[in-house]
Amino acid sequence: MKALTVESVGLCAPGLPSWAAGRAALAGERAYAPEPLPAIAASLLPANERRRVTATIKLALHAAQEAVGSASATPDGKLAAALPTVFASSGGDSEVLDNICAALALPDRAVSPVHFHQSVHNTPSGYWSIATGCRHPSSSLSAYDGSFGGGLMETAALAWAEATRVLLVAYDLPPPFPLSDRRRIVAPFALALLLNPNPARGLATLRLEPAAPSTATPLADPELERLRSGNPAARGLPLLCAIARRRAESILLAGRGGGLRVEVEPA
DSSP states (O other), X not given: XXXXXXXXXXXXXXXXXXXXXXXXXXXXXXXXXXXXXXOOOOTTSOHHHHHHOOHHHHHHHHHHHHHHHHSOOOTTSOOGGGOOEEEEOSSOOHHHHHHHHHHHTSTTOOOOHHHHXXXXXXXXXXXXHHHHXXXXXXXXXXXXXXXXXXXXXXXXXXXXXXXXXXXXXXXXOOOOTTGGGTSOXXXXXXXXXXXXXXXXXXXXXXXXXXXXXXXXXXXXXXXXXXXXXXXXXXXGHHHHHHHXXXXXXXXXXXXXXXXXXXXXXXX
């Protein structure tokens, strides 16, 4: 199996406001407590764009920024601008979707131009390119509850094909009512992985292979398991826990039509 080096991680979730702050809880060195997220600011963006962004965009960019900021820099110090990216989300920006649906239910059907241009699935990747000046390829995908696994496979394929680092960003937020009656997500969650197909210093080495459909690897901590099973982006938590524990583990990610086995080796 081909290998990928995890150079760095970005994280943003209740009780896990960053990889640096959350690693001990993921490693089992302290109890996990799902404390509310602090306010997130899209500090990378210019002021005009910063005023328009939604909670979904802020969450995705926050995790991406941490992963890139923690990695070794390019010679010119502009790593973010040099990275192809993959953004994965099961439902995109449900806040924008709710606003558009509410506007269409009114007599004049006045949809906000800002909401209209934010309604596409690749909006977070677009704002990332604005924030960083990145003009490299970017993919935005959805695979329902298998979106993290799908994003990881897409990232690996791009990294191996182009022999280059690729940034994966997975994110999902609870939708507002009444969408929440049909799609329950328990808490906001975003993670970012900077993956390198070439030998490099990092946190861990991953090896991926397709697997038969099966039950995904659960977590022993009940609160972390609730988060993992309750948010599609958080399906990556077992992988993060293995990296945090710095030990070899085999992780199964379940998806629609099949699974993905990830062998984790500590750096």
